[in-house]
Amino acid sequence: MAVADVMIALQSRFPELSLTAKPLCTLPNGQPGDQVFVRVPVERLLDVMRFLKDDARCQFNFLSDVTCVDYLEYPDADDRFGVTYNLASYPLGHRMFVKVYVNDPEPAVPSVTSIWKGAEWTEREVYDMFGIRFTGHPDLRRILMPPNFVDHPLRKDYPLRGKGEREAFDVLTRESA
Amino acid sequence: MGLKSFDPSSFSLGGDAFGLTRLDYAVDQIKRHGVNWARKHSLWPMPFATACCGIELMAVAASRYDISRFGAEAMRFSPRQCDLLIVAGRVVMKMMPVLQKIYMQMTEPKWVISMGACASSGGVFDTYAVVQGIDQFVPVDVYLPGCPPRPETILEGFMAIQRIVTEHGIVPSTERKGLGLVVTAPPKTNVALGPGLAASIGNN
Numbered sequence: 583m584a585v586a587d588v589m590i591a592l593q594s595r596f597p598e599l600s601l602t603a604k605p606l607c608t609l610p611n612g613q614p615g616d617q618v619f620v621r622v623p624v625e626r627l628l629d630v631m632r633f634l635k636d637d638a639r640c641q642f643n644f645l646s647d648v649t650c651v652d653y654l655e656y657p658d659a660d661d662r663f664g665v666t667y668n669l670a671s672y673p674l675g676h677r678m679f680v681k682v683y684v685n686d687p688e689p690a691v692p693s694v695t696s697i698w699k700g701a702e703w704t705e706r707e708v709y710d711m712f713g714i715r716f717t718g719h720p721d722l723r724r725i726l727m728p729p730n731f732v733d734h735p736l737r738k739d740y741p742l743r744g745k746g747e748r749e750a751f752d753v754l755t756r757e758s759a
Numbered sequence: 760m761g762l763k764s765f766d767p768s769s770f771s772l773g774g775d776a777f778g779l780t781r782l783d784y785a786v787d788q789i790k791r792h793g794v795n796w797a798r799k800h801s802l803w804p805m806p807f808a809t810a811c812c813g814i815e816l817m818a819v820a821a822s823r824y825d826i827s828r829f830g831a832e833a834m835r836f837s838p839r840q841c842d843l844l845i846v847a848g849r850v851v852m853k854m855m856p857v858l859q860k861i862y863m864q865m866t867e868p869k870w871v872i873s874m875g876a877c878a879s880s881g882g883v884f885d886t887y888a889v890v891q892g893i894d895q896f897v898p899v900d901v902y903l904p905g906c907p908p909r910p911e912t913i914l915e916g917f918m919a920i921q922r923i924v925t926e927h928g929i930v931p932s933t934e935r936k937g938l939g940l941v942v943t944a945p946p947k948t949n950v951a952l953g954p955g956l957a958a959s960i961g962n963n
Contacts, residue, residue, distance in 0.1 A: 727853070727888075728852065728853050735887050735888070740887070741887070742885075742886060742887065743885060743886065743887055744886070744887025744888070745887075747852055747887060748852050748887060748888065748890050749891075749895070751852075751855050751859070751890075751895075752859070752896070753895065754859050754862060754863070754896055754897050754898070755898060
């Protein structure tokens with residue numbers, strides 16, 4: 583099992599972090615799914631990520647996605663935001679998720695654009711939707727919402743119907759146009 | 760052959776009588792409706808297609824429903840060449856300033872069709888990003904119901920615009936004051952309902 587090799591490599595390189603692989607989800611029949619995630623402290627994220635890309639047993643040369651989960655009012659949650667990195671390896675054909683947890687106020691995560699250039703737009707999306715600042719990102723702007731938007735709409739404390747932004751336009755009448 | 764010596768009977772469109780009949784018909788229509796009879800058959804739509812309503816709009820432009828029967832087949836993608844704005848699909852808050860700018864760029868006289876549930880009311884997309892009806896911010900002449908509207912409904916909407924043109928002519932939209940026309944598709948009476956639905960609303 584390729585991911586087991588990855589875990590052995592990770593634990594031998596970072597013994598002080600005591601990294602463990604946990605199943606990402608539980609299947610409907612109660613069994614754990616076969617995809618795993620590793621929780622990494624945010625201070626060591628860049629070291630672990632660079633090792634995962636460069637090590638011969640890992641070779642995660644493709645960052646599929648960067649996304650985030652807001653655990654506000656979630657039972658048994660210790661931290662608010664879980665930034666999730668979806669890593670894939672084309673040479674070895676395996677896949678793994680890495681999660682870092684950050685908290686209010688000013689949640690910040692080091693950017694992995696220095697390792698995978700493709701992280702630039704996905705990190706911009708996480709910044710846009712969740713307000714997590716990626717330190718070291720070359721161009722951290724909103725990517726989906728308009729530039730004058732102030733909130734981060736996928737946070738759980740943001741109301742579904744917004745705070746009136748969708749009604750805040752000039753009214754164009756037949757006389758004014 | 761100069762204009763004065765023009766002889767209608769020199770047409771050979773299936774016989775002299777036929778050519779004369781067509782000419783008579785056109786002259787009669789112009790006499791009855793004025794030049795608006797010609798204008799209403801020369802609408803130039805600007806398709807503002809942002810969602811699946813745009814696909815249905817393309818079907819109207821294709822051969823089966825054939826919007827060119829109503830003289831509106833010349834779709835232009837520059838608002839300066841158009842006089843009928845068809846908003847087909849949901850409009851999000853990032854797109855609303857674009858729609859307003861396009862409306863302002865269109866030359867008078869101009870008409871607006873709000874096509875489908877999303878453009879008219881937001882539809883099922885009751886979220887922070889989707890504008891709940893473009894008529895809050897842009898004047899609308901005709902609303903089309905449906906999700907998406909059937910091509911027949913779109914043609915009925917065109918005919919409603921044509922009725923507006925016949926009635927008002929090409930006065931600028933600032934003087935037209937908007938009719939707030941709502942187009943409704945006729946109900947289908949020959950549809951067999953299931954037993955549960957028939958019991959609740961009555962099968963007629």
